[in-house]
Amino acid sequence: MSLSETKSAGPLLQAVRFLARKGRRVWLLTLSGKEQLTANMLRLSFGGNDLGELAWKRGQDLVIELPQADGTTARRHYTIRKHDGHTIAIDFVLHGESPAGDWARAANIGDRIAAVGPRGHTYVRPADWHLMIGDETCIPALFAMIEGLSRTERVFAFIEIADDAERQTVESAAAVNITWLPRNGAPPGSSSILYDAVESFAFPQGLGHASIIGETHNVRAIRRRLIERGLGKDQCSAEGYWRQGRIGGHDHA
Numbered sequence: 001m002s003l004s005e006t007k008s009a010g011p012l013l014q015a016v017r018f019l020a021r022k023g024r025r026v027w028l029l030t031l032s033g034k035e036q037l038t039a040n041m042l043r044l045s046f047g048g049n050d051l052g053e054l055a056w057k058r059g060q061d062l063v064i065e066l067p068q069a070d071g072t073t074a075r076r077h078y079t080i081r082k083h084d085g086h087t088i089a090i091d092f093v094l095h096g097e098s099p100a101g102d103w104a105r106a107a108n109i110g111d112r113i114a115a116v117g118p119r120g121h122t123y124v125r126p127a128d129w130h131l132m133i134g135d136e137t138c139i140p141a142l143f144a145m146i147e148g149l150s151r152t153e154r155v156f157a158f159i160e161i162a163d164d165a166e167r168q169t170v171e172s173a174a175a176v177n178i179t180w181l182p183r184n185g186a187p188p189g190s191s192s193i194l195y196d197a198v199e200s201f202a203f204p205q206g207l208g209h210a211s212i213i214g215e216t217h218n219v220r221a222i223r224r225r226l227i228e229r230g231l232g233k234d235q236c237s238a239e240g241y242w243r244q245g246r247i248g249g250h251d252h253a
């Protein structure tokens with residue numbers, strides 16, 4: 001984003017200046033599309049003049065600055081679900097009233113936000129088989145990674161969702177086996193269904209790599225157990241994407 005663009009950015013200016021001061025590349029994103037994927041998942045697409053220069057690894061995220069009605073800015077991590085050179089898509093989990101969800105629901109085509117990144121340690125590692133685990137917040141990262149795999153690769157995914165209607169489909173050249181785990185009324189983050197399902201997964205032959213992302217306590221418990229069962233620490237990438245009572249941010253698992 002050029003300085004002349006920041007001058008016409010109005011309410012964005014403060015956020016852009018804050019991010020630029022830290023020496024980070026700032027992307028000015030303009031909302032160009034809005035699609036309700038499921039009851040709880042809302043996709044927003046954004047354009048930007050310089051998005052062709054955004055180099056990313058599938059699974060990585062942006063830190064986005066969301067203006068709030070009270071004049072404050074909510075800073076949150078969101079995964080780049082898709083990037084086609086000129087447009088990026090971000091999928092928002094709607095989990096009740098919250099700054100990011102409320103902003104996404106109310107956003108209008110043409111609205112502008114600032115973002116920095118890409119960043120983060122969620123991306124595909126070389127492996128004979130990929131174990132991908134998480135709750136609904138993991139879907140954008142896991143599906144972005146799955147879409148980029150080749151036909152020789154194998155994925156075993158365990159994904160916790162609110163109910164069966166939250167299932168999504170993903171296209172991939174790889175052999176992909178997804179086990180959907182509906183909570184059916186249990187609150188997010190409270191259930192052991194993900195842990196229990198992964199416990200019953202027998203590791204295939206060869207070198208495996210596990211990506212575990214979602215609610216922090218669940219992520220930590222699953223990572224610990226996979227390591228107890230024989231996966232090396234370097235075979236596990238884990239990150240807490242949200243935690244009860246935590247506002248934005250992330251936890252290294």
Ligand SMILES: Cc1cc2nc3c(=O)[nH]c(=O)nc-3n(C[C@H](O)[C@H](O)[C@H](O)COP(=O)(O)OP(=O)(O)OC[C@H]3O[C@@H](n4cnc5c(N)ncnc54)[C@H](O)[C@@H]3O)c2cc1C
Pocket residue numbers: 061074076077078079080090091092093094095098099100101120137140141188240241242243244245246247248249250251
């Ligand atoms: C690297 C990274 C990538 C991420 N990518 C995505 C993504 O692509 N899509 C996505 O939807 N999320 C993603 N997240 C998670 C998202 O950043 C958090 O859920 C964030 O807290 C949402 O902000 P909020 O304003 O909705 O809620 P906050 O203001 O942060 O929190 C308000 C309350 O809601 C609770 N809460 C937060 N998230 C959830 C949730 N998912 N379910 C239930 N309760 C929740 C909090 O514990 C808190 O009590 C990612 C997180 C990280 C770290």
